[in-house]
Amino acid sequence: MRVIRFVDSDEKPRCAALTDDGQVYPLPYQEFMELIREADRLKTTPLTLVKRMISDVEPLAQSLEQLRLLVPIVAPEIWACGVTYEKSKEARNYEATAGKLDVTTFYDKVYDAWRPEIFFKSTSARTVGPDAPLSLRSDSNWQIPEPELGLVLDQHGTIVGYTIGNDMSCRDIEGENPLYLPQAKIWKDSCSIGPAIRLAETVPDPYSLEIICRIYRDQQQVVEGSASTRQLKRRLDELVSFLIQDNQIFDGTVLLTGTSIVPPNDFTLADGDRIEIQIPGIGILRNPVRALRKTMTALS
Numbered sequence: 001m002r003v004i005r006f007v008d009s010d011e012k013p014r015c016a017a018l019t020d021d022g023q024v025y026p027l028p029y030q031e032f033m034e035l036i037r038e039a040d041r042l043k044t045t046p047l048t049l050v051k052r053m054i055s056d057v058e059p060l061a062q063s064l065e066q067l068r069l070l071v072p073i074v075a076p077e078i079w080a081c082g083v084t085y086e087k088s089k090e091a092r093n094y095e096a097t098a099g100k101l102d103v104t105t106f107y108d109k110v111y112d113a114w115r116p117e118i119f120f121k122s123t124s125a126r127t128v129g130p131d132a133p134l135s136l137r138s139d140s141n142w143q144i145p146e147p148e149l150g151l152v153l154d155q156h157g158t159i160v161g162y163t164i165g166n167d168m169s170c171r172d173i174e175g176e177n178p179l180y181l182p183q184a185k186i187w188k189d190s191c192s193i194g195p196a197i198r199l200a201e202t203v204p205d206p207y208s209l210e211i212i213c214r215i216y217r218d219q220q221q222v223v224e225g226s227a228s229t230r231q232l233k234r235r236l237d238e239l240v241s242f243l244i245q246d247n248q249i250f251d252g253t254v255l256l257t258g259t260s261i262v263p264p265n266d267f268t269l270a271d272g273d274r275i276e277i278q279i280p281g282i283g284i285l286r287n288p289v290r291a292l293r294k295t296m297t298a299l300s
Protein backbone atom coordinates (compact mmCIF):
# COMPACT_ATOMS: atom_id res chain seq x y z
CA MET A 1 0.00 0.00 0.00
CA ARG A 2 1.30 3.42 -0.99
CA VAL A 3 0.23 6.97 -0.18
CA ILE A 4 0.46 9.90 -2.61
CA ARG A 5 -0.52 13.59 -2.45
CA PHE A 6 -2.30 15.41 -5.26
CA VAL A 7 -4.17 18.64 -6.01
CA ASP A 8 -7.92 18.03 -5.54
CA SER A 9 -10.83 19.71 -7.35
CA ASP A 10 -10.76 22.57 -4.77
CA GLU A 11 -7.08 23.14 -5.63
CA LYS A 12 -6.12 21.83 -2.16
CA PRO A 13 -3.48 19.18 -1.32
CA ARG A 14 -5.02 15.84 -0.52
CA CYS A 15 -3.63 12.39 0.36
CA ALA A 16 -4.78 9.27 -1.45
CA ALA A 17 -4.10 5.56 -1.14
CA LEU A 18 -2.56 3.81 -4.14
CA THR A 19 -3.28 0.09 -4.07
CA ASP A 20 -1.09 -2.58 -5.67
CA ASP A 21 -3.55 -2.87 -8.60
CA GLY A 22 -3.06 0.84 -9.37
CA GLN A 23 -6.39 2.18 -8.07
CA VAL A 24 -6.35 5.51 -6.25
CA TYR A 25 -8.69 6.11 -3.28
CA PRO A 26 -9.17 9.44 -1.47
CA LEU A 27 -7.99 9.74 2.14
CA PRO A 28 -9.25 12.40 4.58
CA TYR A 29 -5.81 13.95 5.12
CA GLN A 30 -3.76 16.74 3.60
CA GLU A 31 -0.50 15.48 5.09
CA PHE A 32 0.99 11.98 5.25
CA MET A 33 1.96 12.32 8.93
CA GLU A 34 -1.71 12.95 9.89
CA LEU A 35 -2.37 9.34 8.85
CA ILE A 36 0.55 8.06 10.94
CA ARG A 37 -0.54 10.07 14.00
CA GLU A 38 -4.18 8.96 13.63
CA ALA A 39 -3.16 5.29 13.45
CA ASP A 40 -1.05 5.79 16.56
CA ARG A 41 -3.94 7.47 18.41
CA LEU A 42 -6.30 4.63 17.47
CA LYS A 43 -3.65 2.06 18.48
CA THR A 44 -3.75 0.46 15.05
CA THR A 45 -1.34 0.32 12.13
CA PRO A 46 -1.38 2.78 9.21
CA LEU A 47 -2.14 -0.11 6.81
CA THR A 48 -5.14 -1.30 8.84
CA LEU A 49 -6.44 2.27 9.04
CA VAL A 50 -6.04 2.89 5.29
CA LYS A 51 -7.74 -0.42 4.42
CA ARG A 52 -10.65 0.48 6.68
CA MET A 53 -10.98 3.95 5.13
CA ILE A 54 -10.98 2.80 1.51
CA SER A 55 -13.17 -0.28 2.00
CA ASP A 56 -16.45 1.35 0.94
CA VAL A 57 -15.39 4.32 -1.22
CA GLU A 58 -15.13 4.54 -5.00
CA PRO A 59 -11.65 4.97 -6.52
CA LEU A 60 -11.06 8.53 -7.68
CA ALA A 61 -8.66 7.52 -10.46
CA GLN A 62 -7.44 4.40 -12.24
CA SER A 63 -3.89 5.65 -12.54
CA LEU A 64 -1.57 8.36 -11.24
CA GLU A 65 -1.39 9.93 -14.73
CA GLN A 66 -4.90 11.33 -14.14
CA LEU A 67 -3.76 13.36 -11.11
CA ARG A 68 -1.59 16.42 -10.49
CA LEU A 69 0.90 14.92 -8.04
CA LEU A 70 2.60 16.80 -5.21
CA VAL A 71 5.51 15.84 -2.95
CA PRO A 72 4.19 12.81 -1.01
CA ILE A 73 5.30 14.50 2.22
CA VAL A 74 6.18 18.09 3.09
CA ALA A 75 9.40 17.05 4.80
CA PRO A 76 10.59 19.78 7.17
CA GLU A 77 14.14 18.50 6.73
CA ILE A 78 15.84 16.08 4.37
CA TRP A 79 19.11 14.55 5.51
CA ALA A 80 21.31 12.28 3.43
CA CYS A 81 23.90 9.59 3.97
CA GLY A 82 27.06 9.43 1.89
CA VAL A 83 29.48 6.74 0.76
CA THR A 84 27.19 3.92 1.87
CA TYR A 85 27.85 1.97 -1.36
CA GLU A 86 31.22 0.98 -2.84
CA LYS A 87 30.26 2.62 -6.15
CA SER A 88 29.84 5.98 -4.43
CA LYS A 89 33.21 5.64 -2.71
CA GLU A 90 34.88 4.97 -6.08
CA ALA A 91 33.15 7.91 -7.78
CA ARG A 92 34.06 10.30 -4.94
CA ASN A 93 37.67 9.14 -5.04
CA TYR A 94 37.75 9.72 -8.80
CA GLU A 95 36.53 13.32 -8.51
CA ALA A 96 38.73 14.13 -5.47
CA THR A 97 41.99 12.71 -6.86
CA ALA A 98 41.55 13.43 -10.58
CA GLY A 99 41.46 9.71 -11.26
CA LYS A 100 44.50 8.63 -9.15
CA LEU A 101 43.08 5.46 -7.65
CA ASP A 102 46.16 4.43 -5.65
CA VAL A 103 45.81 7.00 -2.84
CA THR A 104 43.76 6.54 0.32
CA THR A 105 41.22 9.29 0.91
CA PHE A 106 38.75 10.30 3.61
CA TYR A 107 36.10 8.62 1.42
CA ASP A 108 37.89 5.27 1.93
CA LYS A 109 38.03 6.03 5.65
CA VAL A 110 34.36 6.96 6.04
CA TYR A 111 33.24 3.89 4.06
CA ASP A 112 34.86 1.67 6.71
CA ALA A 113 34.42 3.89 9.75
CA TRP A 114 32.11 3.21 12.67
CA ARG A 115 30.40 6.60 12.14
CA PRO A 116 28.67 7.06 8.77
CA GLU A 117 28.64 10.28 6.74
CA ILE A 118 25.31 12.06 7.29
CA PHE A 119 24.75 15.56 5.97
CA PHE A 120 21.94 18.09 5.77
CA LYS A 121 20.45 17.99 2.27
CA SER A 122 17.26 20.00 1.93
CA THR A 123 14.28 21.83 3.37
CA SER A 124 10.68 21.59 2.13
CA ALA A 125 11.09 24.86 0.19
CA ARG A 126 14.08 23.46 -1.76
CA THR A 127 12.46 20.10 -2.47
CA VAL A 128 10.27 19.36 -5.48
CA GLY A 129 7.84 16.54 -6.17
CA PRO A 130 7.04 14.42 -9.24
CA ASP A 131 7.19 16.16 -12.63
CA ALA A 132 8.41 19.47 -11.16
CA PRO A 133 11.70 20.87 -12.50
CA LEU A 134 14.97 20.35 -10.68
CA SER A 135 17.59 23.08 -11.08
CA LEU A 136 21.18 22.99 -12.21
CA ARG A 137 23.63 25.31 -10.46
CA SER A 138 25.04 28.00 -12.71
CA ASP A 139 28.58 27.66 -11.26
CA SER A 140 29.11 23.93 -11.81
CA ASN A 141 30.07 22.04 -14.97
CA TRP A 142 29.69 18.50 -13.61
CA GLN A 143 26.25 17.73 -12.20
CA ILE A 144 24.51 14.41 -11.73
CA PRO A 145 21.39 12.96 -10.14
CA GLU A 146 21.85 10.61 -7.18
CA PRO A 147 19.02 8.06 -7.08
CA GLU A 148 18.45 6.96 -3.48
CA LEU A 149 16.04 5.09 -1.26
CA GLY A 150 14.45 7.56 1.16
CA LEU A 151 13.30 6.69 4.69
CA VAL A 152 10.32 8.61 6.05
CA LEU A 153 10.76 9.02 9.80
CA ASP A 154 8.54 10.10 12.66
CA GLN A 155 9.92 12.32 15.44
CA HIS A 156 11.26 9.29 17.30
CA GLY A 157 13.22 8.00 14.29
CA THR A 158 10.83 5.15 13.49
CA ILE A 159 10.78 4.32 9.78
CA VAL A 160 7.12 4.77 8.81
CA GLY A 161 7.55 4.65 5.04
CA TYR A 162 9.88 4.40 2.04
CA THR A 163 10.10 6.81 -0.86
CA ILE A 164 12.45 7.68 -3.73
CA GLY A 165 14.85 10.62 -3.51
CA ASN A 166 17.19 12.42 -5.88
CA ASP A 167 20.21 13.94 -4.13
CA MET A 168 21.35 16.22 -7.00
CA SER A 169 25.10 16.76 -6.73
CA CYS A 170 27.91 18.84 -8.22
CA ARG A 171 30.92 16.55 -8.63
CA ASP A 172 33.33 19.37 -9.53
CA ILE A 173 32.51 21.49 -6.47
CA GLU A 174 32.79 18.58 -4.02
CA GLY A 175 35.87 17.23 -5.86
CA GLU A 176 37.64 20.59 -5.55
CA ASN A 177 37.36 20.54 -1.76
CA PRO A 178 35.09 18.40 0.48
CA LEU A 179 34.50 21.45 2.69
CA TYR A 180 32.39 22.75 -0.20
CA LEU A 181 29.91 19.89 0.36
CA PRO A 182 26.95 22.12 1.32
CA GLN A 183 27.38 24.07 -1.96
CA ALA A 184 27.77 20.82 -3.92
CA LYS A 185 24.52 19.52 -2.47
CA ILE A 186 22.17 22.39 -1.56
CA TRP A 187 20.71 25.03 -3.84
CA LYS A 188 17.26 25.98 -5.11
CA ASP A 189 15.27 22.90 -6.21
CA SER A 190 18.22 20.53 -5.75
CA CYS A 191 16.25 17.62 -4.30
CA SER A 192 13.18 15.68 -5.38
CA ILE A 193 11.13 13.03 -3.61
CA GLY A 194 8.16 10.89 -4.64
CA PRO A 195 6.00 9.87 -6.33
CA ALA A 196 4.64 7.85 -3.40
CA ILE A 197 5.42 6.64 0.10
CA ARG A 198 5.17 2.90 0.59
CA LEU A 199 3.98 2.14 4.13
CA ALA A 200 6.88 0.55 6.02
CA GLU A 201 4.80 -2.40 7.20
CA THR A 202 4.18 -3.38 3.54
CA VAL A 203 7.88 -3.69 2.68
CA PRO A 204 9.00 -7.20 3.69
CA ASP A 205 12.69 -6.62 2.94
CA PRO A 206 14.09 -3.11 2.35
CA TYR A 207 17.47 -4.70 1.51
CA SER A 208 16.16 -6.25 -1.72
CA LEU A 209 14.87 -3.17 -3.53
CA GLU A 210 16.02 -2.48 -7.07
CA ILE A 211 16.83 1.13 -8.01
CA ILE A 212 16.91 2.12 -11.68
CA CYS A 213 17.87 5.47 -13.18
CA ARG A 214 17.37 6.69 -16.74
CA ILE A 215 18.27 10.07 -18.19
CA TYR A 216 16.79 11.33 -21.47
CA ARG A 217 18.09 14.11 -23.73
CA ASP A 218 16.22 15.15 -26.91
CA GLN A 219 13.94 12.09 -26.56
CA GLN A 220 16.98 9.75 -26.50
CA GLN A 221 17.99 7.74 -23.44
CA VAL A 222 21.58 8.83 -22.68
CA VAL A 223 22.16 7.11 -19.30
CA GLU A 224 20.80 3.98 -17.69
CA GLY A 225 21.97 2.39 -14.46
CA SER A 226 20.66 0.09 -11.79
CA ALA A 227 21.58 -1.04 -8.30
CA SER A 228 20.14 -2.93 -5.38
CA THR A 229 19.80 -1.95 -1.73
CA ARG A 230 21.43 -5.37 -1.10
CA GLN A 231 24.74 -3.57 -1.83
CA LEU A 232 24.28 -1.12 1.08
CA LYS A 233 27.29 -1.21 3.40
CA ARG A 234 25.24 -0.27 6.46
CA ARG A 235 21.93 -1.17 8.11
CA LEU A 236 19.07 1.31 7.82
CA ASP A 237 18.51 1.40 11.60
CA GLU A 238 22.23 2.11 12.02
CA LEU A 239 21.95 5.16 9.73
CA VAL A 240 18.84 6.37 11.57
CA SER A 241 20.47 5.91 14.97
CA PHE A 242 23.33 8.25 13.98
CA LEU A 243 20.88 10.83 12.62
CA ILE A 244 18.81 10.96 15.79
CA GLN A 245 21.76 10.81 18.22
CA ASP A 246 21.47 13.95 20.42
CA ASN A 247 19.43 15.57 17.64
CA GLN A 248 15.91 16.93 17.35
CA ILE A 249 14.07 15.15 14.58
CA PHE A 250 10.76 16.44 13.28
CA ASP A 251 7.81 14.29 12.25
CA GLY A 252 8.11 13.57 8.52
CA THR A 253 11.87 13.97 8.23
CA VAL A 254 13.29 12.11 5.21
CA LEU A 255 16.68 10.39 5.32
CA LEU A 256 18.23 9.55 1.93
CA THR A 257 20.40 6.46 2.19
CA GLY A 258 23.10 7.08 -0.41
CA THR A 259 23.64 6.31 -4.07
CA SER A 260 25.04 3.35 -5.94
CA ILE A 261 24.25 4.62 -9.43
CA VAL A 262 26.75 7.07 -10.88
CA PRO A 263 26.60 8.13 -14.56
CA PRO A 264 29.84 7.76 -16.60
CA ASN A 265 32.53 10.22 -15.52
CA ASP A 266 32.24 12.24 -18.75
CA PHE A 267 28.51 12.85 -18.23
CA THR A 268 26.97 16.03 -16.88
CA LEU A 269 23.29 17.00 -16.78
CA ALA A 270 22.11 19.69 -19.19
CA ASP A 271 19.15 22.03 -19.44
CA GLY A 272 16.12 20.13 -20.76
CA ASP A 273 17.25 16.64 -19.63
CA ARG A 274 14.64 14.42 -18.03
CA ILE A 275 15.50 12.14 -15.09
CA GLU A 276 13.58 9.01 -14.15
CA ILE A 277 14.27 7.08 -10.95
CA GLN A 278 12.34 3.89 -10.39
CA ILE A 279 12.07 1.64 -7.37
CA PRO A 280 9.62 -1.14 -8.24
CA GLY A 281 6.99 -1.21 -5.50
CA ILE A 282 7.33 2.53 -4.84
CA GLY A 283 7.01 4.04 -8.32
CA ILE A 284 8.83 6.20 -10.85
CA LEU A 285 10.03 9.66 -9.88
CA ARG A 286 10.23 11.82 -13.02
CA ASN A 287 11.73 15.32 -13.12
CA PRO A 288 12.82 17.61 -15.93
CA VAL A 289 15.99 19.64 -15.39
CA ARG A 290 16.43 23.34 -16.03
CA ALA A 291 19.56 25.41 -15.78
CA LEU A 292 19.52 28.40 -13.44
CA ARG A 293 20.72 31.60 -15.01
CA LYS A 294 23.88 33.15 -13.54
CA THR A 295 22.77 35.91 -11.19
CA MET A 296 26.23 36.93 -9.98
CA THR A 297 29.82 36.41 -10.91
CA ALA A 298 31.94 35.04 -8.10
CA LEU A 299 34.37 37.69 -6.89
CA SER A 300 37.98 36.82 -7.56
Ligand code: DO4
Nearest residue numbers: 081082083084088258259
Ligand atom coordinates in the same frame (compact mmCIF):
# COMPACT_ATOMS: atom_id res chain seq x y z
O1 DO4 B 1 30.45 12.39 0.29
C1 DO4 B 1 29.64 12.98 -0.32
C2 DO4 B 1 28.27 12.61 -0.62
C3 DO4 B 1 28.06 11.20 -1.06
C4 DO4 B 1 26.65 10.92 -1.38
O2 DO4 B 1 25.81 11.77 -1.45
C5 DO4 B 1 26.25 9.53 -1.65
O3 DO4 B 1 27.06 8.60 -1.48
O4 DO4 B 1 25.11 9.33 -2.02
Ligand code: MG
Nearest residue numbers: 146167258259
Ligand atom coordinates in the same frame (compact mmCIF):
# COMPACT_ATOMS: atom_id res chain seq x y z
MG1 MG C 1 23.87 11.06 -2.28
